[in-house]
Amino acid sequence: MGFEPPQRLVRALGESYGDTAAAQWLARLPALTEQALAAAGREMTVDRVAAPGGRSSLVLLVRDADGTPAALKLAPAGADPELERAALAHWNGWGAVKPIAAVGDALLLERLHPEVSLRSLPEAKALLEAAGTVRRLWVEPPAGHAFETVAVRTGLRTEAMRASAADDPALEPLVSAALAARAELVTHSPEALLLHGNFRQSKVLSGERAPWLTVGPEPVVGERAYDLARLVRDRVEDLIASPGGAMTARRRVKKLADALDVDRERLHGWTLFRAVESGTRALAAGRRQEGEVTLEFAGWL
Numbered sequence: 001m002g003f004e005p006p007q008r009l010v011r012a013l014g015e016s017y018g019d020t021a022a023a024q025w026l027a028r029l030p031a032l033t034e035q036a037l038a039a040a041g042r043e044m045t046v047d048r049v050a051a052p053g054g055r056s057s058l059v060l061l062v063r064d065a066d067g068t069p070a071a072l073k074l075a076p077a078g079a080d081p082e083l084e085r086a087a088l089a090h091w092n093g094w095g096a097v098k099p100i101a102a103v104g105d106a107l108l109l110e111r112l113h114p115e116v117s118l119r120s121l122p123e124a125k126a127l128l129e130a131a132g133t134v135r136r137l138w139v140e141p142p143a144g145h146a147f148e149t150v151a152v153r154t155g156l157r158t159e160a161m162r163a164s165a166a167d168d169p170a171l172e173p174l175v176s177a178a179l180a181a182r183a184e185l186v187t188h189s190p191e192a193l194l195l196h197g198n199f200r201q202s203k204v205l206s207g208e209r210a211p212w213l214t215v216g217p218e219p220v221v222g223e224r225a226y227d228l229a230r231l232v233r234d235r236v237e238d239l240i241a242s243p244g245g246a247m248t249a250r251r252r253v254k255k256l257a258d259a260l261d262v263d264r265e266r267l268h269g270w271t272l273f274r275a276v277e278s279g280t281r282a283l284a285a286g287r288r289q290e291g292e293v294t295l296e297f298a299g300w301l
Contacts, residue, residue, distance in 0.1 A: 003049050005029065005058055012055035015285045017078055025076050029058060032074055036106035037062070044070075050114040054216055057081070061111060069111040070100055080218075081107065083147060087194060087219035095136025096214040097207070112213055118201035123235060126201050127252070130231055131259050133212050134199050141194040141221050150195070150222025151186040157277050158182070164280035171280065174298055178276035181269035185225075190263070195220050195227040201234045225262045229270035232256060236297050246300035253301075272301045 005026055013022035037044050043065040050059040050071065057075035064070065075081040085107055088099045093110075100108040118126040141147060158179060165175040196203070197218035207213040220226070232252050239245035253271060257264040275298035282291030 003030070003033075003046070003060070006049065006051045006053040008052050008055060009058060013076070016056070017076065029074065032104075032106070033060065033072070036072055036074065036103045036108075039103040039106075040101065040108060044072075046072075053114075056216075059114065061114075062108075071097075071109045071111045071114075072103070073107045073109060074105070077105075081105065083219050084217055086142070086145065087147070087217045090142050090194065091137060091139070093209065093213075094139075095133055095210075096217070097205075098209070098213075109215075110207070110209065112205040112207045112215065114205060116206035118204045118212065119235070123238075126234075127231075127256070129212050130199075130201055130204060130234075131256060133204050133214055134196065134227060134231070135260060137196050137199075137214060137217075138193045138224055138227070141192070145194075145221070147194065147219050147221045149192070150189065150220055150226045153197075153220050154182055154186070154273065154277070157281075160284065161277055161280050164284060168283075171295070174276050174295060175280065178273045178298070182273045185266060185269050185273070189223045190266075191223050192221050193224060195222055195224070197227070198230060199227050200230050223266065224260065225257075225266040226270045226274075228256050228260065228262060228267055229274045232267070232271045233275055233294070233297050236293055240293050240296060245297075249297060249300050268301060272298055275301070 010022070010026065013025065016022075017025070033046070044062050047061040047063055050061055053059055056079045057073050060072040060074070062070050062072045085099065085102055088096055088107070092098065097112055098110045100110060102108075118130055121129065161175050161179065165172040196214060197220040198216065199214065203216050204212050204214050232249070233239075239249055242248065253268050254264060256262070257267045275294055279291045279294035279298060282294060
């Protein structure tokens, strides 16, 4: 079975796992796809690759023998696909794409419209729909779960942030502020809910069963403010290009916190930390423009 993985996936896998390991997994994709389709226990055909797709997995749009559409998602073991599977099963379609079956190491999902995300809407409407969608995901995690906590996940990223500041002293004030904010926030978390972990507008797709459904969770357990923090900086390129971008960014923190009954200061702190962490990681990976834009946003906060 031959198909071409999206280039953005190829680049992202190389960044995450190294070019050699990424190339090895990509070379196995046709065989992995065949195995997953066989494991489905039904006759299925591949329509096409969903493009541009994500940065951690390949999604194939497939069809059952009776014409029923679905999506087959394949991800390297390093992406923790079993945790995504567990989170989607726990939500069971409530605010998120519904799993149909686990097929080997892959996941068979209901098919959404990958070309239509919340980013296709005007900003104000997109934020409103995003807020209504993400609140559905915030539920008690299942008993005996294996999800990381926010404290653990963010703690794993602090050394790389310090290294970035050591390499570029100009980053030191922002990195220090972000690390101080995190240290204070993890001292006491007001709640321990199942979170999406990487929630933003592009992760919410149009569906048939519901107007908007979330995809691609990186599930983690913690407070709602952490989940909202990535959403605050959505469409950051537009914010940077706008003369009122700094004011708009600060207004988003207030608006989202108030709309979802989240503590404003905690949302501000997690937004700062996540922006600085993402910005320094982008710089370290050679994505200089992305890193600089994200860090400029962090400086506004």
